[in-house]
Amino acid sequence: MYEIVMPQLSDSMDEGKLIAWKVNVGQEVKSGDVIAEVESDKAIMEVETFKDGVVKELLVKEGEEAKVGSVIARIETDEKSSEKQVKIPQEVKKEKEKEKQEETQEIQAKPELDMRPKKAQSVKKQSDETVKNISPKARAKAAQYGIELQTLTQHTAKTQLHTQDVEAYMQEHYFTPKAQQLLKTYKLQTSLFSLDHKIDATEVQEYIDRHEIPLPHAISSLQKAIINNVTLSAQKPVFHMYEHGDATLLEQNRQYSITAWLIKIFATVMMRHETFRSRLYDESIAVYPNASIAVAVADAKELYMPVVKNANKLSIKEIDAVLKSFKSKLQTKNFRSQDMQGSTFGLSNLGMLGVERFDAMINKEDSAIMAVGAINEGKISLTLTADHRLINGYEAALFMGDVKKELLNSLCYQI
Numbered sequence: 001m002y003e004i005v006m007p008q009l010s011d012s013m014d015e016g017k018l019i020a021w022k023v024n025v026g027q028e029v030k031s032g033d034v035i036a037e038v039e040s041d042k043a044i045m046e047v048e049t050f051k052d053g054v055v056k057e058l059l060v061k062e063g064e065e066a067k068v069g070s071v072i073a074r075i076e077t078d079e080k081s082s083e084k085q086v087k088i089p090q091e092v093k094k095e096k097e098k099e100k101q102e103e104t105q106e107i108q109a110k111p112e113l114d115m116r117p118k119k120a121q122s123v124k125k126q127s128d129e130t131v132k133n134i135s136p137k138a139r140a141k142a143a144q145y146g147i148e149l150q151t152l153t154q155h156t157a158k159t160q161l162h163t164q165d166v167e168a169y170m171q172e173h174y175f176t177p178k179a180q181q182l183l184k185t186y187k188l189q190t191s192l193f194s195l196d197h198k199i200d201a202t203e204v205q206e207y208i209d210r211h212e213i214p215l216p217h218a219i220s221s222l223q224k225a226i227i228n229n230v231t232l233s234a235q236k237p238v239f240h241m242y243e244h245g246d247a248t249l250l251e252q253n254r255q256y257s258i259t260a261w262l263i264k265i266f267a268t269v270m271m272r273h274e275t276f277r278s279r280l281y282d283e284s285i286a287v288y289p290n291a292s293i294a295v296a297v298a299d300a301k302e303l304y305m306p307v308v309k310n311a312n313k314l315s316i317k318e319i320d321a322v323l324k325s326f327k328s329k330l331q332t333k334n335f336r337s338q339d340m341q342g343s344t345f346g347l348s349n350l351g352m353l354g355v356e357r358f359d360a361m362i363n364k365e366d367s368a369i370m371a372v373g374a375i376n377e378g379k380i381s382l383t384l385t386a387d388h389r390l391i392n393g394y395e396a397a398l399f400m401g402d403v404k405k406e407l408l409n410s411l412c413y414q415i
Helices: 090-109 136-144 149-156 163-174 177-186 201-210 221-234 248-252 258-270 316-332 393-408
Strands: 002-005 015-021 034-039 044-048 053-058 065-067 071-076 238-246 278-280 285-287 293-295 345-349 368-376 379-387
Touching: 034 071, 136 149, 136 163, 149 163, 163 177, 177 201, 238 393, 248 258, 248 393, 258 293, 258 316, 258 345, 258 368, 258 393, 379 393
Parallel strands: 293 345, 345 368
Antiparallel strands: 002 071, 015 034, 015 065, 034 044, 053 071, 238 379, 278 285, 368 379
């Protein structure tokens, strides 16, 4: 039985995430086949098998993490055939040992390995043949650049070698530390350069500028969540409704933010229209007793949708205090999962940035969202995006009509 372990893909890696299995239990595999993709703390790499056999067990689920060195899969091999060895006569052994010593002396005599691309040799050196746990791709790449596998295994101190190990070895020998950092940052391969001299950061940067290579940015877990939410929102059947409301009283009452006033107004109107307090599930519609509203807060890089819970029961002052706490959490990136839960309606206000009108995407399972634009000549721009499965045009028109009335009646609210 051949066991495949979680590889250590970087010096700082303690555990890796199993991104995807490329094989199934019962599937026949050959040495060099890619069986999985693993994410380290730096990149996603392929994991290969070094033996032929049949996949017996896949011990880690996709998306789960495992410690470096722990068994992630088992492959059933033909142990009898793999253990067959041809006995080498004593005279041949001595001759091969002598050849190995001569090769070692020759390598030590050289001030630096010549790793310029070479044509693949038809006869492999005996020292290379003794290295078994190296993938076919890595072996071919090492041969292409004239790298002795024995030297490679001693350098890396790893029991299994992949193409990234060969690449790392080449970087260390032919690039300065700063140049290596640029290669990693821009995900460049050493094969792009002529490996006949020591390459510094200036030469790598010139290559980047000359070929206009973009700087890649890893997607954070938060960004992945935003992408998933937006993708789900885009699949909803929605319609838009555009209106303007009287903003005279909003402009006169600047003790609290316009967003705070609007949340109170929307919450008040939501209590009259239950579809705006609803969520759609597979077999039912859930109508919530209170009006909880998600508010878009963002900086230059990240977007959050924290929820003002039970806004219908809060005063303007209390709502304003909740919004200020959101700003504080945005600055420190200290939002909790509980902050993002419980809404059925959303609000996105870009009016303070001078945006006159825009469409907003519905947040997660909410029924609708209001996009608030700038105030112009005493009128504030309102754009409603509604989930047509829950809200029809007539209900949306009644809701918008009540919002416009409440804008004229906001002085009656308890501050």
